[in-house]
Amino acid sequence: MRVQELMHAQDKASDSSTIVSSSVRNKNRDLVLRILVPFFVLATMVLIWHVGVAVSGVPPYILPSPIAVATALFTDWHTLAPALWVTTKITLLLALIGGVGFAIFLVQSRWVEIAFYPIAVILQVTPIVAISPLILIYAPSTQVALLICAFLVAFFPILSNMVQGLKSVDHNLLNLFDLYGASRWQTLLYLKLPASLPYFMTGLRIGGGLALIAAVVAEFAAGSAGAGSGLAFRLLEAQYRMNIPRLFAALILLSLLGVTIFALTSLISWLSLHRWHESSLKREN
Amino acid sequence: MILEEARGLKRSTDGRKRPLVVMDRVSKRFSSGTQALSEMSLVVESGEFVSLLGPSGCGKSTALRIIAGLGDASSGTIDWPSSRINSRGLPEGDISFVFQEPTLMPWQTAFGNVHLPLKLRGISQAAARPQILEALATVGLEDFADAYPRELSGGMKMRVSIARALVTKPKLLLMDEPFAALDEITRQKLNDDVLRLWKQTGITVIFVTHSVFESAYLSNRIVVMKARPGQVHADFPLHTSLERDALYRTSEDYRQACEKVSTMLLEAIGSGEH
Numbered sequence: 001m002r003v004q005e006l007m008h009a010q011d012k013a014s015d016s017s018t019i020v021s022s023s024v025r026n027k028n029r030d031l032v033l034r035i036l037v038p039f040f041v042l043a044t045m046v047l048i049w050h051v052g053v054a055v056s057g058v059p060p061y062i063l064p065s066p067i068a069v070a071t072a073l074f075t076d077w078h079t080l081a082p083a084l085w086v087t088t089k090i091t092l093l094l095a096l097i098g099g100v101g102f103a104i105f106l107v108q109s110r111w112v113e114i115a116f117y118p119i120a121v122i123l124q125v126t127p128i129v130a131i132s133p134l135i136l137i138y139a140p141s142t143q144v145a146l147l148i149c150a151f152l153v154a155f156f157p158i159l160s161n162m163v164q165g166l167k168s169v170d171h172n173l174l175n176l177f178d179l180y181g182a183s184r185w186q187t188l189l190y191l192k193l194p195a196s197l198p199y200f201m202t203g204l205r206i207g208g209g210l211a212l213i214a215a216v217v218a219e220f221a222a223g224s225a226g227a228g229s230g231l232a233f234r235l236l237e238a239q240y241r242m243n244i245p246r247l248f249a250a251l252i253l254l255s256l257l258g259v260t261i262f263a264l265t266s267l268i269s270w271l272s273l274h275r276w277h278e279s280s281l282k283r284e285n
Numbered sequence: 286m287i288l289e290e291a292r293g294l295k296r297s298t299d300g301r302k303r304p305l306v307v308m309d310r311v312s313k314r315f316s317s318g319t320q321a322l323s324e325m326s327l328v329v330e331s332g333e334f335v336s337l338l339g340p341s342g343c344g345k346s347t348a349l350r351i352i353a354g355l356g357d358a359s360s361g362t363i364d365w366p367s368s369r370i371n372s373r374g375l376p377e378g379d380i381s382f383v384f385q386e387p388t389l390m391p392w393q394t395a396f397g398n399v400h401l402p403l404k405l406r407g408i409s410q411a412a413a414r415p416q417i418l419e420a421l422a423t424v425g426l427e428d429f430a431d432a433y434p435r436e437l438s439g440g441m442k443m444r445v446s447i448a449r450a451l452v453t454k455p456k457l458l459l460m461d462e463p464f465a466a467l468d469e470i471t472r473q474k475l476n477d478d479v480l481r482l483w484k485q486t487g488i489t490v491i492f493v494t495h496s497v498f499e500s501a502y503l504s505n506r507i508v509v510m511k512a513r514p515g516q517v518h519a520d521f522p523l524h525t526s527l528e529r530d531a532l533y534r535t536s537e538d539y540r541q542a543c544e545k546v547s548t549m550l551l552e553a554i555g556s557g558e559h
Contacts, residue, residue, distance in 0.1 A: 172388040175355050179382050180405045180453075181371070190404065194392045276392045276433050 064245040072245035073252065080234060080246075084253050086143075087215055087230040102155060106163070113163065124156040132221040142222050146230070149218035154211035161203030165196025198277050201269035208261040216254065231257075303366040305331045305457060305489050306352060311361030313347050313515075321347040323514030324361065329491060331367065331456070334483055336500035336507050337493045338546065340554050344515025345493045349459050352491065353382050368456065376457075378406075381450035383460040387442035389434040389449075395421065396430040399449045413452075420452040421445075423482060440471035444478070451482065460492045464499070476503055480529055497550060501542040502529060509546070511553040518553040521545075 046066050052058075053065040060068050073080070106116055132149050139145035169192055177187045219232035231250050238247035306329045313322040321344040329335055337345040350356050352363060354375040368376030381402075389398045399420050403413040410417075421427050424444035434442055443463060450458055460479075464472040480503060483490055494500050500507055504523060511518040523545075525538040533539050 170388065172384045172386060173390065176382065176384075176388060176401075177405070178355060179353055179380070180402050181373075182405045186405055190401070191390070194390070197392070276435060 061242045061244050064248055068245040069248040069252065072243070073249035076246050076249060080231065080250060080253055083229060083231045083234045083250070084257065087212070087219075087232070087254070088257060102159070106159060117163075120156060120159055123152050132218050136222050145222055146215060146218045150211045150214040153214035154207040157206040157210060158200065158203035161199045161206075162196055165199025166192050168199070169195045198273060201265075201273060205262065205265045205269065208265045209258065212254070212258050212261060304328045305365070305367055307364040307366060308348070308352065309362045309364065311348070311351060311358045311363065313344065313351060313356075314359045320514040322351075322358075323516050325510075325516055327508060327517065327520075329457075329489060331489055332487055333506050334480075334490045334504045335492065336504035337491060337510060338495065338497070338500045338507055338550060339510030339515075339518070340512050340550075341495065342515075343510040343512035343553075345510050346461050347515065348510075349382075349461050349491060349493050353380055353459050355382070378453055379456040381453060381455040381458050383443075383446055383450050383458065383463045385462045385465055387434070387439075387446040389442055389445055391434050394431050394433055395426060395437070395445045395448075398434070398445055399452050401449060402453045416452055420448040423451060423485075424448045424478060438471075439467055440475060443467065443471075443475060447475075447479070447482075451486075451488075454486075455488065457489045457491065460490065462493050462495065465495070472499070477530070479503065497543055497546045501539060501546045502534065507546055507549075509549040509553050519549045521549075 050066050053063055064072070106113055106120070131152075132145065135145045135148050136142065139148060173191055173195075174187070177191055182190070215230065216232040219230050220236065231254050235247055235250040235254070238244070238250060306327075308325060308327040310324040310326055311322055312320070312324055314320050325344070325348060327348075337348065339345050347356070351358050354373060363374075365376045365379070368379045370376050389395075390401070393401075396417055397410075399417045400410055400413055403416065404410070418427060418430065421430055424447050426441060426444050426448065429437065429441065429445075434445070437445065446463075464475050467475065476499060479490070479492075482488065492500070492503060501523065506520070506522045508517055509519040510516065523542050525533070525536075525542070527533050527536055527538055
């Protein structure tokens with residue numbers, strides 16, 4: 001009798017371990033497929049590009065083959081790498097950090113918001129390329145002008161999302177803070193800022209993408225040359241020189257930068273929200 | 286032993302002690318022109334469990350919010366004869382509020398949420414730790430201190446909300462239809478929890494509800510309100526020699542209490558119509 005029970009229990013145990021291992025296997029297969037499938041699609045597209053160029057005999061100054069682009073990326077690295085760094089600096093350092101800082105300042109007080117919000121809207125709806133010549137005149141250097149352009153564009157989505165977040169705080173929670181005699185500073189620090197974090201993160205992701213666009217467009221308009229010119233200038237320069245492989249190489253670096261910014265802002269968002277916010281939760285069903 | 290002490294405390298409060306809160310002809314007119322309360326007067330003694338019962342729109346929630354200082358009365362006064370009041374005319378540390386929703390901060394754990402009232406007084410997490418754990422234990426959630434609200438069921442969230450209200454050891458607990466959104470079984474469990482806490486701590490409770498059964502089960506005094514304008518229609522005690530537990534729900538005392546409350550509520554609705 002005892003033996004039977006024991007065997008029965010063992011059966012059960014082995015059953016459940018099979019279930020566990022098969023679900024782990026499923027999960028792993030799912031993960032591998034998630035990485036492999038997009039990779040293969042991308043590889044196939046590059047292959048079609050390569051075959052297309054080889055078969056049709058398009059000259060490289062019109063459409064270079066992926067190999068030519070890769071070669072350009074490698075040989076022109078010494079030209080492109082500093083340009084990449086300049087673009088990164090413009091996009092990330094000032095536009096994001098500055099935009100966040102100013103948005104937080106703006107929502108400190110209702111009157112500050114009332115006073116400055118219309119100006120922010122005007123700056124946002126005016127196409128940035130249109131004011132960049134003006135900024136170029138007034139700014140002490142091209143670099144500063146580019147920074148201002150990227151800043152103006154990235155700043156608004158962060159600001160509007162942040163304002164939205166600060167206004168969407170649960171009314172009962174505000175009442176609760178009121179009931180316990182919380183100061184304005186305490187309400188901001190413990191309630192309003194954490195509550196608007198998801199909104200802020202949305203703004204950060206949009207702003208990060210827009211800042212890159214703004215940096216490129218502003219550089220097109222400014223046409224900065226020589227030392228401290230970014231990828232957009234290298235791109236134009238490659239076009240003038242009919243160095244199309246290098247143009248493509250610059251393009252690839254720009255999109256890689258865009259992907260990096262997106263991944264970075266998504267990671268920051270995930271790190272700060274995954275423990276509590278709905279948007280970062282895994283769903284079982 | 287604790288129960289007997291609590292009863293003894295309650296007996297001694299009958300009559301002798303000063304009342305906890307005195308509402309004197311309080312009216313409230315909203316800016317929309319709605320007269321929510323019209324000259325409502327109510328005296329609540331220390332240790333009472335008062336249910337405010339009435340049809341929707343009778344101003345029972347408004348009355349509760351005015352007592353809590355969440356919104357001013359248009360006229361009339363609220364006095365706290367046995368409390369020290371602050372600059373806003375409120376006995377700040379003496380009252381707690383439980384909303385209809387759990388109203389928890391989703392980015393804080395159960396522990397962090399219960400810590401809030403103490404944090405706002407400048408008490409650090411480390412210093413407040415024993416009190417927080419004690420409050421969580423009184424609602425049976427000591428094992429869930431590190432859980433985020435999204436990981437808790439509706440009933441558990443409500444318990445966290447109650448623990449947060451109790452952590453400051455208030456004299457008066459104001460509850461605004463706290464269990465209206467919960468299923469019947471969870472609601473009965475939480476009713477029993479609130480009763481147990483009331484007996485153990487000797488706290489005074491003002492409980493807003495629209496449920497005849499809930500009010501008849503919980504309270505030792507019922508205030509029935511009528512709508513348009515919000516006023517007290519009837520105010521009567523509910524006595525029973527029985528312990529309020531699962532057995533009480535099937536007793537004759539409970540049936541009679543429900544009948545009486547029902548009758549009063551129907552009267553209140555009827556008198557509000559014309």
